[in-house]
Amino acid sequence: MLSRTADHLYWMSRYMERAENTARMLDVNYQTSLLPQGADTAEQGWRGVLSISELTGLFEQRHDRIDARSVMDFMVRDEGNLSSIWNCLRAARENARAVRGALTTEVWETTNQTWLEFNRQLKEGAFERDPGAFFEWVKFRSHLSRGVTVGTMLQDEALYFLRIGTFLERADNTARLLDVKFQALAGSDFFGGQAKEGQEVDFYHWSAILRSVSGFEIYRKVYRNVIVPDKVAELLILRPDMPRSLAACMNDVVANLDQVANEQSAETRRRAGRLQSDLRYGRIDEILATGLHAFLTQFLDRVSDIGAGIGRDFLVPVA
Amino acid sequence: MKPGFDEMQDARGAVREHYRTYDRWLEGQSAETMASRRSEAEMIFRRVGITFAVYGAKDEDGAGTERLIPFDLIPRVIPRDEWAEMEAGLRQRVTALNRFVDDVYHGQEILKAGVVPAEQVLKNAQFRPEMMGVAVPGGVWSHIAGIDIVRAANPDGSGTTYVLEDNLRVPSGVSYMLENRKMTMRLFPELFSLHRIAPVAHYPDLLLETLRAVAPAGVSDPAVVVLTPGMYNSAYFEHAFLAQQMGVELVEGQDLFVRGGFVYMRTTQGPRRVDVIYRRVDDDFLDPLAFRKDTTLGCAGLLDVYRAGNITLANAIGTGIADDKSIYPYVPKMVEFYLGEKPILANVPTYLCRDAEDLKYVLGHLPELVVKEVHGAGGYGMLVGPAATKAEIEDFRRALLAQPANYIAQPTLALSTCPTFVEAGIAPRHIDLRPFVLSGKSVQMVPGGLTRVALKEGSLVVNSSQGGGTKDTWVLEN
Numbered sequence: 001m002l003s004r005t006a007d008h009l010y011w012m013s014r015y016m017e018r019a020e021n022t023a024r025m026l027d028v029n030y031q032t033s034l035l036p037q038g039a040d041t042a043e044q045g046w047r048g049v050l051s052i053s054e055l056t057g058l059f060e061q062r063h064d065r066i067d068a069r070s071v072m073d074f075m076v077r078d079e080g081n082l083s084s085i086w087n088c089l090r091a092a093r094e095n096a097r098a099v100r101g102a103l104t105t106e107v108w109e110t111t112n113q114t115w116l117e118f119n120r121q122l123k124e125g126a127f128e129r130d131p132g133a134f135f136e137w138v139k140f141r142s143h144l145s146r147g148v149t150v151g152t153m154l155q156d157e158a159l160y161f162l163r164i165g166t167f168l169e170r171a172d173n174t175a176r177l178l179d180v181k182f183q184a185l186a187g188s189d190f191f192g193g194q195a196k197e198g199q200e201v202d203f204y205h206w207s208a209i210l211r212s213v214s215g216f217e218i219y220r221k222v223y224r225n226v227i228v229p230d231k232v233a234e235l236l237i238l239r240p241d242m243p244r245s246l247a248a249c250m251n252d253v254v255a256n257l258d259q260v261a262n263e264q265s266a267e268t269r270r271r272a273g274r275l276q277s278d279l280r281y282g283r284i285d286e287i288l289a290t291g292l293h294a295f296l297t298q299f300l301d302r303v304s305d306i307g308a309g310i311g312r313d314f315l316v317p318v319a
Numbered sequence: 320m321k322p323g324f325d326e327m328q329d330a331r332g333a334v335r336e337h338y339r340t341y342d343r344w345l346e347g348q349s350a351e352t353m354a355s356r357r358s359e360a361e362m363i364f365r366r367v368g369i370t371f372a373v374y375g376a377k378d379e380d381g382a383g384t385e386r387l388i389p390f391d392l393i394p395r396v397i398p399r400d401e402w403a404e405m406e407a408g409l410r411q412r413v414t415a416l417n418r419f420v421d422d423v424y425h426g427q428e429i430l431k432a433g434v435v436p437a438e439q440v441l442k443n444a445q446f447r448p449e450m451m452g453v454a455v456p457g458g459v460w461s462h463i464a465g466i467d468i469v470r471a472a473n474p475d476g477s478g479t480t481y482v483l484e485d486n487l488r489v490p491s492g493v494s495y496m497l498e499n500r501k502m503t504m505r506l507f508p509e510l511f512s513l514h515r516i517a518p519v520a521h522y523p524d525l526l527l528e529t530l531r532a533v534a535p536a537g538v539s540d541p542a543v544v545v546l547t548p549g550m551y552n553s554a555y556f557e558h559a560f561l562a563q564q565m566g567v568e569l570v571e572g573q574d575l576f577v578r579g580g581f582v583y584m585r586t587t588q589g590p591r592r593v594d595v596i597y598r599r600v601d602d603d604f605l606d607p608l609a610f611r612k613d614t615t616l617g618c619a620g621l622l623d624v625y626r627a628g629n630i631t632l633a634n635a636i637g638t639g640i641a642d643d644k645s646i647y648p649y650v651p652k653m654v655e656f657y658l659g660e661k662p663i664l665a666n667v668p669t670y671l672c673r674d675a676e677d678l679k680y681v682l683g684h685l686p687e688l689v690v691k692e693v694h695g696a697g698g699y700g701m702l703v704g705p706a707a708t709k710a711e712i713e714d715f716r717r718a719l720l721a722q723p724a725n726y727i728a729q730p731t732l733a734l735s736t737c738p739t740f741v742e743a744g745i746a747p748r749h750i751d752l753r754p755f756v757l758s759g760k761s762v763q764m765v766p767g768g769l770t771r772v773a774l775k776e777g778s779l780v781v782n783s784s785q786g787g788g789t790k791d792t793w794v795l796e797n
Contacts, residue, residue, distance in 0.1 A: 002574050003585045097368065098550045101563035105367075112368045157587060262588050314587045 001157045005099045007315040009158055012095035012111070013165035019088035020142035021173035025049055026075055027135035028212035033068050035204060046071040052180045053083050072131060077122055085138060089115050104152040107145070114141040160259040163252060164310065171249035172303050174213060178236055179296040181209045182229070206232050213244040233292060234284040246299060247279040253306070260314065268309030275302050324472035324735040325747055326395060337398040337795055340513050353392060356506045357740065360390050363505070369498050371553045371783060389788035390499060391739045392506070395750060395770040402766055402794040405468065405480065405754070408663030409764065411654055413464045413756045416485060416641045418657040420460040423640055424450045434656050435649045443646070444694065445639035447602065449609060453626050455635050456533040457760065462633040463526070464756040465490025468664070471732035478735055481667045483751065485650065487642040488634060489599050493755045494557035496769040497522060499791040515796040517766035522755070523564035529759035533631050534594045541594035543567045544584065548600050548616045558599050577620035582630045595631045602636050644693040644727050645671065667732065673724035681728040682719065685712050688728045690719065703779060705731050734779055737790065739772055749773045751781050752792065766794035
């Protein structure tokens, strides 16, 4: 397959996945903000949304104050924000259009339709009317996109690069979500500290995190217990059977990397495999003892390093 | 009233034989049904992304500059016998044109014989001296030709078929031919049980067969690619569509490179050799080392590989010499010269403004004539006398006097019309036809072609870039 084609496929699925995760994060924050709570808590939530995507600076250039409407607007439809859902869906569609011949008709039409429909809905005020339903719609378009991809694409390189993009992006997004949400609660690094007493476990806070990754019901099923932070962390980091956990994402990244291996990709494969093993054999108490924030920061660095390796090995090779 | 020729109705208003079944069917459809089918078609075209980019245009809805080409629901129907004659004529004409190009770049017999003036060819901007003596596989230069055919009304109400233009470089539109058929089958499946309509969907197969047949000698399983200028080109949809339908890679210039006398593409598994390039990039942009230096659409060193016979380009470099408007008047003579046959398809009578006599006539009759720039395309650089203002005519007169050799002129043809959906209901609109002729081992084509329709009342300009639409084209099998 052409390197350029692989590049477009990889980014197409990354952007689609990013759009979904942004919608998930906004949705949960929006639902949380409907609960009776102080204005401070709400603002802190929206601050978190911005810092997850490293967009606080850009936001502050464009808005005077942080509130639900301005943050949602910024993250949903602001064309000047390259991470807005609008831009992600546009980029997904542009990448798809560049290689529409390498996609099945169904995959292309789904991606194209999502973009056209997204703009139509924005124009008709669907987002203002019911943000929750709007976010739900974005999520389901991403589900559809993924389902159509897996259900119709030939199992060859094109599919593998699409999958690598999806899982690498998801690993990144889940790690960011965890990092911000855990810090928000603790001020500093909650789990790095020793004093657990005095910390009231906020059911709504943890359940919101779980819901944002469709993990609430899974948590109940796996632990059959009340929601406690270290279990939440374990579920989202180490459980290989939790589809949006870091471990599950890395398993899928590695499996798909194996399918596309070429003469120069051994080092990237080794690094990905090493990260996968760290998650496979890691224990949550060890991670918490060394500090969750430090762990996640390092994880994000390693994911970005693997992304760069994939770029070098497959996407923009020298002749 | 000017004479007219309608494809559906004869001069007395009676529905022609080959449209009768359709007409009866159409009478049974309510206006609402047809309106809802129209919007359904538009929705599907948008979703499928069958769009083209308009140069310099802007859209407000975030779709960039992508537009739909309007699709008209009423098909253009061609009776079997009429098509059979047209097909024979196309086969003959394209064969002669290919012989002509091959001759121009080799023995130049036709110039020696004085059938075509040598200076018309050798001083033509479309003549590529780089191609002199180059042997292309099978002697085929224009593998994919789009021949524009019109029917014009005669004063007695009959019609005559003319070739308006030969497109031998990178003709486009075939994807619309295929998508229009798909659309009609989807919207009105019942029509296909009422009629026996010759299928067209095998075009990509014929195209692939054609491209494989002209691979460099000794290559048994040639790697074919489609070369596109990229997704911002107005015909990008078609490039992607054809590559996908043939199951070959769609490449851009940046994906290709030359090493050791061969062309390779950059893949995830390292370099892979390419044998046949169906290029949708103009000659000028193919190789920065040979043609335009600033191009990024081509591949450096391609011409050398090509001349050495290690890659096939379809179409070949230099075919523009045969479809130049100043060469067009000689095509019937080429048919006689190379094939020893009478031309089946007629040319439109043409005045060459480089000729003093002709120029005089043209200047005296500008309001009645269509004047075309010899290198113009897409309906640009053209004067339609009867539709032009006095000022436009005077502007053109000046341009004509300054560089007469740049222009040809033809009588304004009363192009035939076909019933078409417009704002006010169904009304006749002018149409043309572009069949696509494939030349490889043999000359092949699918029945019909792309029918373009000028949607503005009275307009003769069918180009999509100037507000033209398209129709499904049926060749009846009985």
